[in-house]
Amino acid sequence: MTASSALHTDRYELTMLDAALRDGTAQRRCVFEVFGRRLPGARRFGVVAGTGRLLTLLRDFRFGDDELRFLRDEKIVDADTLDYLAGYRFTGNLTGYREGELYFPGSPILTVEGTFAEAVVLETLVLSVLNHDSAIASAAARMSLAAGDRPLAEMGSRRAGEDSAIAAARAAYIAGFSATSNLAAGRRWGIPTMGTAAHAWTLLHDSEEDAFRSQIEALGTDTTLLVDTFDIRTGVETAVRVAGTGLGGVRIDSGDLPTVAADVRAQLDSLGATGTRITVTSDLDEFAIAALAASPVDSYGVGTSVVTGSGSPTAGMVFKLVARQDDAGAWIGVAKASTDKASRGGRKAAFRTREDGVATSELVVVSDGYEELDDAAAHPDARALQVPLVVRGDIDAAAEGPAGVAAARAHHLRVREELPVRALALSRSDPALPTVFTEAAEVAGQV
Numbered sequence: 001m002t003a004s005s006a007l008h009t010d011r012y013e014l015t016m017l018d019a020a021l022r023d024g025t026a027q028r029r030c031v032f033e034v035f036g037r038r039l040p041g042a043r044r045f046g047v048v049a050g051t052g053r054l055l056t057l058l059r060d061f062r063f064g065d066d067e068l069r070f071l072r073d074e075k076i077v078d079a080d081t082l083d084y085l086a087g088y089r090f091t092g093n094l095t096g097y098r099e100g101e102l103y104f105p106g107s108p109i110l111t112v113e114g115t116f117a118e119a120v121v122l123e124t125l126v127l128s129v130l131n132h133d134s135a136i137a138s139a140a141a142r143m144s145l146a147a148g149d150r151p152l153a154e155m156g157s158r159r160a161g162e163d164s165a166i167a168a169a170r171a172a173y174i175a176g177f178s179a180t181s182n183l184a185a186g187r188r189w190g191i192p193t194m195g196t197a198a199h200a201w202t203l204l205h206d207s208e209e210d211a212f213r214s215q216i217e218a219l220g221t222d223t224t225l226l227v228d229t230f231d232i233r234t235g236v237e238t239a240v241r242v243a244g245t246g247l248g249g250v251r252i253d254s255g256d257l258p259t260v261a262a263d264v265r266a267q268l269d270s271l272g273a274t275g276t277r278i279t280v281t282s283d284l285d286e287f288a289i290a291a292l293a294a295s296p297v298d299s300y301g302v303g304t305s306v307v308t309g310s311g312s313p314t315a316g317m318v319f320k321l322v323a324r325q326d327d328a329g330a331w332i333g334v335a336k337a338s339t340d341k342a343s344r345g346g347r348k349a350a351f352r353t354r355e356d357g358v359a360t361s362e363l364v365v366v367s368d369g370y371e372e373l374d375d376a377a378a379h380p381d382a383r384a385l386q387v388p389l390v391v392r393g394d395i396d397a398a399a400e401g402p403a404g405v406a407a408a409r410a411h412h413l414r415v416r417e418e419l420p421v422r423a424l425a426l427s428r429s430d431p432a433l434p435t436v437f438t439e440a441a442e443v444a445g446q447v
Contacts, residue, residue, distance in 0.1 A: 002060050003060065004060055004061070004062050004063070004064050004066075004067055005057040005058075005060045005061050005125060006060075006061050006062055006063045006064075006067050006085075006088070006121075007067055007070070008057070008124060008125045008128065009121055009123075009124050009125065010123070010124045011076060013120055013121045013123055013124060014071070014076055014077050014081070014085075014121065015076070015077070016120055017077070017081060017084075017116075017117055017120060017121055018076075018077040018078060018081045020116055020117060020120075021080060021081055021084060021117065022080075025116060026084075026115065026116055026117035027115050027116070027117065028115065028116050028324055028325050029113070029114070029115060029324065029325045029331075030113070030114065030115065030116045030119055030120075030321055030323070030324045030325075031111060031112070031113050031321070031322050031323040031324070031347050032111070032112040032113075032119050032120075032123075032319055032320065032321050032322065033108050033110070033111050033112075033319070033320055033322045033343075033348065034096075034108075034109045034110035034111075034112075034126060034127070034130060034317050034318070034319050035105075035106055035107060035108055035109055035317065035318065035320075035343075036103070036105060036106075036107070036109070036315055036316050036317045036318070037105060037106070037316065037318070037341070038105050038316065039104070039105060039138075039431055040135060040138065040309070040312035040314065040315055040316050041310075041311055041312040041428070042428035042429060042430075043138060043142070043312070043428075044422070044423045044424075044425065044429055044430075044431055044432040045102045045103070045104065045138075045141075045416075045419065045423055045431065045432050045433070046102065046103045046104070046134060046138045046315060047100065047101075047102060047103070047134060047137035047138045047140075047141045047174075047175050047412060048096075048097045048098070048099055048100065048101045048102075048103050048109055048130070048134055048137070049099060049100070049130075049133035049134050049136065049137035049170075049171040049174050049175065049408070050099070050129040050130045050132065050133030050134060050167070050171065051096065051097075051098070051099035051110075051130075051389065051399060051404075051408070052099055052399045052400045052401070052404035052405060052408065053129050053133065053167060053170070054125070054126060054129045054130065055094075055389060055390070055395050055396070055399055055400050056400050056401075057125055057129065058090060058094075058122070058125070058390070058395065059395055061088070061090065061122070061125065062088065062089075063085040063086055063088055067085075068082055068085060068086055071085070084117065088118070088121075089118075089393060090114065090118050090119075090122070090390070090393055091114065091118060091392060091393040092112065092113045092114020092115070092118055092119060092390070092392070092393065093111075093112075093113040093114070093388070093390055093391055093392065094110060094111070094112055094113075094388075094389040094390035095110075095111045095113070095386050095387070095388055095389060096108075096109055096110035096111060096386060096387070096389055097109050097110070097350070097385050097386060097387075098385075098387050098408070098411050099174065099399065099404065099407075099408035099411070100137075100174050100175075100407075100408035100409060100410075100411040100412030100413075100415070101385060101411065101412070101415060102412075102415055102416060102419070103134075103362075104362045104431045104432075104433050104434075104435050105431055105435055106344070106362070106364060106435040106437065107350060107362055107364070107385070107435065108348040108349075108350050108364060108386070109130065109317065110126065110130065110389075111347065111348070111386070112126070112319075116324070122319075123319040126319055127317060127318070127319050129167075130315065130317055131314045131315045131316070131317050132164060132167060132168075132171075132313075132314065132315075133167055133168075133170070133171040134171070134315040134317065135309035135312055135313055135314050135315045136167070136168045136171035136172055136175075136306065136307065136309055137171040137172070137174055137175040137412075138175070138309070138312070138315065139286070139305070139306055139309045139310035139311075139312065140152075140154075140171065140172040140174075140175035140176060140177055140306050141175040141176055141412070141416065142286040142310070142426060143176070143177075143284075143285070143286045143289055143300075143302060143305075143306060143310070144175060144176025144177065145176070145286075145416075145424055146286045146287075146289040146290040146293070146426065147176075147289050147300055148293065150297065150298060150299055150300060151178040151179070151299045151300075152172075152176065152177045152178055152289075152299070152300050152301075152302060153177065153178065153179045153180065153181065153194050153299065153300070153301045153302070154168070154169050154172040154173070154177045154179070154180040154181065154182070154302060154303075154306055154307070155180070155181040155195070155281070155301045155302065155303045156168060156302065156303035156304055156305075156306055156307030156308075157169070157181060157182045157307070158303070159303055159304040159307050159308065160307040160308070164307070165182055165185075165307060166182060166184050166185045166188065166189075168306065168307040169182045169185035169189070169191060170185055170188075170189045170191065170405060172302075172306050172307075173185075173189070173191045173405065173409060174405060174408045174409045174412055175409075175412055176409075176412070176413065177302075177306070178192065179191065179192040179193060179194040180192070180193055180194070181193065181194060181195045181301075188402075189401075189402050189405045190401075190402030190403075190405060190406065191405070196215065196219065196223055196224050196225075196226070196251075197211075197215055197225075197226055198226070199226060199229045199253075201215065201226070202226065202229040202230075203229065208229060208230060208234075208235060208238055209238050209241075209242060212225050212238060212239055212242045212243070213242050216242060216243050220248075221243045221244060221246050221247055221248060222246075222248035223243075223247075223248055223249070224248055224249035224250060224251050224277070224279055225239040225243070225247065225249070225250050225251070226250075226251045226253065227239055227250045227251065227252065227264075228251075228252050228253050228254045228255065232252065232255065232260060232263075232264065233263070233267060235250075236250060236264055236267050236268060236271075237267070237271070240268065240271045240272075240273045240276070245271065245272040245273045245274075245275075245276075246273075246275070247273055247276045248276065248277065249276055249277035249278065249279055249298070250264065250268070250276060250277075250278055250279070251278075251279045251280070251281060251301075252264060252278065252279070252280050252281070252282070253280075253281045253282045254282055255282075257280050257282060257288070257292060257295070257297075258291065258292055258294075258295045261278055261280060261292065261295045261296055261297050262295060262296060264278055265278060265296035277298035277299065278296060278297050278298050278299075279297075279298060279299045279300070279301060280292065280297050280299075280300060280301070281300070281301040281302075281303070283303070283304060283305070284300055284301070284302045284303075284305060285302070285305035285310050286305075286310060286426055287426060289302075290426060318343075320335075320336060320343040321334055322334060322335065322343065322344070322345050322346055322347065322348075323345060323346055323347050323368070331368065332345075332368060333345030333346035333347075333366075333367075333368040344366065344437065345366075345368070346366040346367050346368045347366070347367050347373055348364050348365060348366050348367070348373070349364070349365045349367075349373045349374045349375070349384075349386065349440075350362065350363070350364050350365075350384075350385040350386055351363045351364075351365070351374075351376075351379045351382035351383060351384055351385060352382055352383045352385055352418070352433075353379075353381065353382045354381065354382065354383065354418060357418065358418060358419075358420050359418040359419060359420065359432075359433055360420075360433065361433050361434050361435070361436050362433050362434070362435040362436065363379065363382060363436050363438065364435060364436065364437050364438070365437075365438055365439070365440050366437055366438070366439055366440060367439070367440035373440060374440060419432060420432060420433075
């Protein structure tokens with residue numbers, strides 16, 4: 001039986017539901033929006049990730065006997081609310097940026113439409129998935145851009161929680177990594193897996209040579225040998241002597257990597273192993289990868305930095321009510337006005353304006369009403385960013401599972417080609433694209 005995701009919820013969401021059922025506002029139609037006020041780490045763009053995972057968790061958002069018993073025993077909600085939750089099914093709409101899409105401050109990344117009762121309880125689930133996965137993907141994209149054509153492997157599971165490690169591998173793959181060391185991620189999401197041996201393998205044997213011979217007997221000469229357990233130069237010499245000049249690769253996990261990589265390349269070539277690849281690991285991040293751009297490195301393995309968002313472990317997204325119906329059924333925009341935490345009311349449509357194929361701005365069209373939002377035809381020179389993910393409770397299964405991951409990865413690699421050159425720099429800066437808000441009526445008047 002599939003585990004319920006219904007208690008991936010903060011208590012205050014259920015206490016609001018409880019009160020709304022009492023005062024009659026629970027069935028008011030509402031529009032909630034997920035957006036980020038700023039990009040984490042003063043980065044130049046963000047990457048949306050986690051959408052497919054979220055849809056699967058939404059499918060499992062059901063209050064079964066165990067969940068209801070807990071809520072009753074803890075006296076969190078009253079009996080009428082328990083009855084409501086027993087039959088809970090999300091019957092509204094989710095519209096959002098495709099997974100793998102780029103986003104900027106104020107981008108309406110996800111729009112949740114439904115009654116207050118069915119939408120408000122999704123806040124924590126939505127944010128926990130999108131904030132984590134988008135933070136990982138945003139960091140991974142920077143690493144991928146720094147690596148250029150050289151492949152990147154995610155190998156950070158030992159630096160993350162067991163479930164977040166799987167999610168991180170997925171997000172990194174969507175944003176340009178080519179493989180993961182995590183077998184659960186490989187099985188669940190269809191991500192290529194990689195891995196050979198750690199230093200413990202060498203230390204297990206009586207000599208480095210014995211370890212290398214055993215590994216080659218098991219995995220063949222195309223394997224990658226870890227050559228820095230003791231002395232790197234001796235390790236390289238031993239590796240080529242044991243495997244021959246057809247050795248697949250060597251891995252370096254320590255030292256001043258630009259210098260060491262150059263020395264190892266020269267030594268391999270002098271020994272005739274000109275086709276042997278060099279993989280480097282050792283606490284890499286996007287800056288270290290960029291510093292190795294001119295070095296004779298063939299691939300990278302990244303651990304701690306990618307699974308922790310390279311210093312920004314959350315995307316900082318929020319989930320805010322932006323429109324609701326009044327007692328007469330009319331739609332009104334609503335917004336939070338708190339200092340430094342203001343939101344912008346109204347439903348929104350988002351487009352990426354482009355000139356000669358290069359993105360120039362994030363255009364967000366705002367409507368206080370419900371039917372007046374622009375569609376793609378209103379902006380023929382821009383790319384519409386939002387797609388339906390859930391329609392009247394029906395989830396788009398194409399966004400889930402390994403097929404959804406593959407589609408998200410392909411979409412990401414395609415759309416980041418639109419970025420202007422200034423977006424590719426790694427230094428802290430303003431967003432690469434400005435977010436331009438305009439009222440739907442204004443746009444209608446211009447067309």
